Structures are given as structure tokens and as C-alpha cells.
Amino acid sequence: MSQETIAVLLPDETSVELPAGSSSADLAAAIGPGLSRAAIAARVDGELHDLGRPLEQGARVEIVTRRDDDPDALFVLRHSAAHVLATAVRQLHPGAGIGFGPPIEDGFYYDFDVAEPFTPEDLERIEATMLDVVETDDGFERREVSREEAEELFEDDPLKLERLGEIPEEETISVYRDGPFLDLCRGPHVPRTGEVRHFKLLHAAGAYWRGDEKRQMLQRIYGTAFYSEEALQEHLERLEEARRRDHRKLGRELDLFSIQKDIGPGLICWHPRGARIQLELRRWIERLLETRGYEFVYTPHVSREALFERSGHLQAYEENMFPSMRGEGDKEAYRLKPMNCPAHTLIYASRQRSYRELPLRLSEIDSVYRFERSGTLHGLLRVRMLTMDDGHIFCTPDQVEEEIFTALDLVDEVMTTLGLSYRLDLATRPEKRIGSDDVWDRAEASLHEALERIGVEYGVDEGGGAFYGPKVDIKFRDAIGREWQGATIQLDFNLPERFELEYIGPDNAPHRPVMIHRAIFGTLERFTGVLIEHFAGAFPVWLSPDQVRVLPVTDGHAEGAAAIVARLREAGLRAGLDARSDTLSYRIRDGELMKVPYLLVVGDRELEAGTVAVRVRGAEQKQLTMPVDEFVTEVSEKVRAKALDAHLG
RNA sequence: GCUGACGUAGCUCAAACGGUAGAGCGUCGGAUUUGUAAUCCGAAGGCUGUGGGUUCGAGUCCCACCGUCAGCUCCA
DSSP: OOOTTEEEETTOOOOOEEETOOOOHHHHHHHHHHHHHHEEEEEEEEEEETSBBBBOOOOEEEESSOOOHHHHHHHHHHHHHHHHHHHHHHOOOOTOOEOOOOEEEEEEEEEEEEESSSHHHHHHHHHHHHHHHHHTTTTEEEEEEEEHHHHHTTTTOHHHHHHHHHHOSSOOOOEEEEEEEEEEEOOOOOBGGGGGOOEEEEEEEEEGGGGTTSSSSEEEEEEEESHHHHHHHHHHHHHHHHHOOOOOHHHHEEEEEEEOOTTTTOOEEEEEHHHHHHHHHHHOOOOHHHTOOEOOOOOOOEEEEHHHHHHHHHHHGGGSSSOOBTTOSSSSOOOEESSSSSHHHHHHHHHBBBGGGGGGEEEEEEEEOOOOOOOOBTTTOOEEEEEEEEEEEEGGGHHHHHHHHHHHHHHHHHHHTOOOOOOOEEEEESOOOOOHHHHHHHHHHHHHHHHHHOOOOOEEEETTTTBBBBEEEEEEETTTTEEEEEEEEEOOOOOHHHHTTOEETTTTSOOOOEEEEEEEEEEEHHHHHHHHHTTTTTTOTOOOOOOOEEEEEEEEGGGHHHHHHHHHHTTTTOOOEOOSSHHHHHHHHHHHTTTSEEEEEEOHHHHHHHHEEETTTTOSSSSEEEEHHHHHHHHHHHHTTOOOOOOOO
């Protein structure tokens, strides 16, 4: 091979020779005009690069094309969209300081330091100006600069200078320019601003500089971008659909729960229909726990403050606990309990324990109280009185892995039964922690082991553990993609020390037990909120507040219909009668809107034959006729099996 | 907690420049007796989140508080 050419490798392992100094764009052109036109960036040895960046001898290159189903392609586009946004903002507000402007899941944002927050009208104006920037179709030019040069370029921009100061010595500093706008940026970008054609600014909100609430607040603008108008519109429709299944909206429409101003923010009132769901979930988990060797306990909702001082929670979380209270003339202050662990620990410590009774699994499904900051409250997903399916396992170090495995297995059973998809994260030791590295090593290893054994994929959240131990968390997504923590399994080295827990081992000597905190649902409030959004209010039959509604065709059939309702109730089904004098059509519509799984129409035909005409929620075949007994048998089976669908026959 | 927006009947929303609050759905009453997603007629329902202020006059303007929403921060 001559000096003047280089060879690069394509994904299909073929090698292509190019003149030295060629870029990915040149490569795309060499392969074909179609690819050349569609190219927007390149993966070079696994790293995303600008199309215009020169290739090195022997590089593995994959051209990234304009595709809405390629996360890398969208990542690059949205990053560029953020720059287009900043370009427009700088045109309209020349003095605006610029913070960070990264692509994020589903879109991008950019932070600005401006005197006045952006109004919705500002966003419209900015959007219009962005269109001008796109129209101008300037190239994104990358330049690598020295630290000194960078400092000079951004001398008027304190935010950028601060960022610059944090870039390690050895790292290359690059800047990108599109038209008038210059930004400190690692890249890569699409070739030209003209690529950013299908975008939408979504909203503006304050955000702390560097994510630090003690620093100044910047104004963040969120937006999204796609390669095609169809994909953009589809995304916006998805957001719209998400708003329709928001659990706060469905909670009111289906009469499940309310939050009353007179009671207080973050405090849930469960209406009969919502309470029914709670009750079913609670019965289910109690049964599951019982068969897995758990024992139930109940502990008071108020405790002496000193208890939480001893556990260390007061020092760590005081601002998130309800304030202390003290009876007239009482020297001792009390607190509402923010968690059950200290009380369960005291139950363990109430008498001497033998290794023979370990693992000891205590569970308490009851409410705790946390004074969450007002701005963090969110429907059922973040509340101030939360009902945990809490449990604590006291065991020997040898038993840890098995106990975690069993807990994970239970989590999986619950999620699978409900058809919920979830993500697992192993959160490891944080900076601020207690316990020796040796103990952490072993604890993290047993979590890893248990996760491997269960065979599920999991992520690792480095440094995300609690100060007292590592944990495995389950993350759910709500309707619009926000993530919330569900189940959690945590190891705790703190409480056994602080409460000097012991058990007598086979060697007749005292040993310190290991404590595992775990919750399967997490909290019933949040779990129910997630279920409402997941099912869009159309719960599986066993969870549906109303399982069957019987509709007599006319008043003359009301008596016969009532008899059927009685028959269904006797069989343990939740059935109701809708004998209102409205038309059948009206009552069917109402039943459908309330998402009742089965609507039974009863008229002459049915009463004579002893059958019911069943309208199944969500079924293709909207109606089928069957004997009452057969209906009872089939639906009872659906309930027993916790079936996800309501289909009959 | 912070930044911004918002708060009108049970719900969804109207009400020019500051001029005395209106619709649909729901509810109630009546008629209708209906065969698979809205039958008709009538009525009731509001201290416009709360408290102050400006004004002859405030849903509308100003201030404070409460609450909601989005984002940030936090999350045992």
C-alpha cells in the first residue's frame, strides 16, 4: 500500500482504500451516492464522529444515516438541534450566557443565563428564529484549540470558562461553530444546520447551574427533533396519549382516589373503587409473603424521637421528616415514623436470638410518613403518607445471597403476573458511607451473584447505593417516560451495628446478623399509580373495581337482572346492576367508559334461555352469549389465575 | 425548597378596554321502556382558591398566602 492511501474496514468486513486524509464523508461518497446523501455521521472504532473528520489507517467505520430508528443518529441530530436552539437564542438575546446543551432521551435541552425567564411567546419566537438558522444551512465546523485559545474565545462567558477549567489537561478541547454561534463542545454534529428540520420546542423551566441548588438558576428550554416530520408527529401524539392515561386524570375519571386541599398535599384519599384495588394488591402480596416464610408485625405510627437518633435517620433525613411533637409537660419528643426499620430492629432485639431461627423475615404492610418537599409531590407517585409492603430479613452472612435471590424471584413473579416491564439497577458504594471496603466487597458480590442466578439483565449505578449498604432497585416508567423507583432490596450494615444486634451461633458465641430491607411493590400508592397508567385504567379482571355490570334491556327485565347480580355476587364476583331508565346504548357507553370488563345485557331472550349476552371489554368479538353458570365459571377462573386479558371462550 | 405558568359550577372550558358570570357533560325532577358507545323536556348548581389592596366598579390590575402543573434539586 502506498503512502498516499489508507484502508478502512466496513461493517461487512470488506476493506476500502481511500486517499490519505479522506473523511467518512469521502468514504460514503466512494461507496455510493445514496449512502452519501443519507450520511450524517460515522461510528469510527465504536465512537461517534463528524462526517468530515479525517479517517485513520485501519479504522472500522460505519456510516450513520438519517434514520429515526437509530438512537445514535437521533443523538447527533438532537445535539445539533440544541446548538441551533442556542444559535437562535443568541440572535434574539445577544447577552445570554450559555450553559450546557446536551441531547437527552427523547430530545434535547439547552440552559441559558438570561435576565428574564422565557415566556411561551418567547419560545414561539425562538422556534421561528431556529427555522431561519436551519434555512441558512451553515455547516457545523469542528476545530481543536489550545486551552489558552479556548479561554480567549469564551472570555465573556463565565459558565463556559468554569466548564473549561474542569477539562483534564490531557483532553483535547474542541469547539464547534455554526454561522455566528460558537460553542465549547465535544461533538459530533450533523454536517449542516439544514439537517435539523423537524423539531419542536416543548417547554421552558428553571434548572440549577451544574445541578447544584446552591448555585444560580438558569433557564432551560426543552425540545425534541427527528429526521422526518412523521416521526416528530408520532412522538407528539405519544405525548398526547400519555397525558390521556395520566393516573391523576384517570384517578378522577374512574373515581379511584382524591387529594384534598383540606387534608393536605401528598396525602391520598382512596375512594371505594381505588381502595378495592389496594385491598386486592394487599391480599395478594400478603399471601405471597406468607408462603415464603414471612411473619407479619405491626408497629406504632409514632415513636420517640430518640429512636431515630439512634438509628441515624434523624441526622440524615430530618428535613424530610414531619416535625417533632411533644405532649403537654412531656419531656420526650415524638415523631411520625418515616420508616419501619428501627421498630423491626427492636423486635428482633427484644430477646436473645439463635442461629436456628434465622433467617427471620418480618413484614409490615402499613403507612409511613415523609415530609417530601412540596415541589417533588406528584399524584400517587410521590406522596407524604406512603404505604410500603415493607419487610426486613435478619440472617447470617451465609444466608444473604439466597435471601436476595428469593426476594428478586418474588419481584419477578409479581411483575410478570402484571405484565409490567421493569429495569434492574445494582447501586454500589457511594462516597459517603459507613463500613469497611471488605464488607462492601462481599455485599456487592452477593448482590451480583443473586442477579446472575436469576438471569435477568441489570445495570450498575456506580455510587448510587445508600450510605449503609448497596441495593438493587427496580425502575418503572410512567406514561410519559419518567422513571420511578419501585421494588428495592437493600443490604444494611448500619442498623445491626447501631442496635448491637446479635444471634448465638453454633459455636455458642454471639455474632452480628445481616439485615436486608426489601419492598416488592415499593409503595402501594406508587405501584397503583404505575398500574393505572400501565393499564390505562382497564385493569385485569381480578383487580377491576367493578368486574361485571348487568344491564336489563327494559324495566321489565330488572328483576331477572337483579337475580343474576345476586348469583354473581354469591360466586364472589364484584357485580352491579345498572337499571337506570336511560337507553341501553347509553348504559353500555357508560360501562365502557368506566372500563368494566364485562357488561351483561339481559332481555327476554336471555331470561328465557338462562343465558347472558356478554360484552367483553377490549375484545375483538364484542359479544357472545352463554349460560350464566358458564360465565361464572369462566370469569372466576380469570380471577383465580390473575389473567391479564378478559377474553372468554 | 427553587424557577416559571396556572387556579371561573362536580368535570371540560367561555366571559373585549375593568362594567356585575355562560355553555356542554354530569346531577336532580319529569316524560320515555329502550337490544350493544350519548332519548327528549325542565330545574338546581358559582363569595370566580383564600386574605388584603387599587377603583365609582375587580373573574379581569397589584400584594401576600394556599394549591395545582412542568422542570430543577432531593428521595431512607
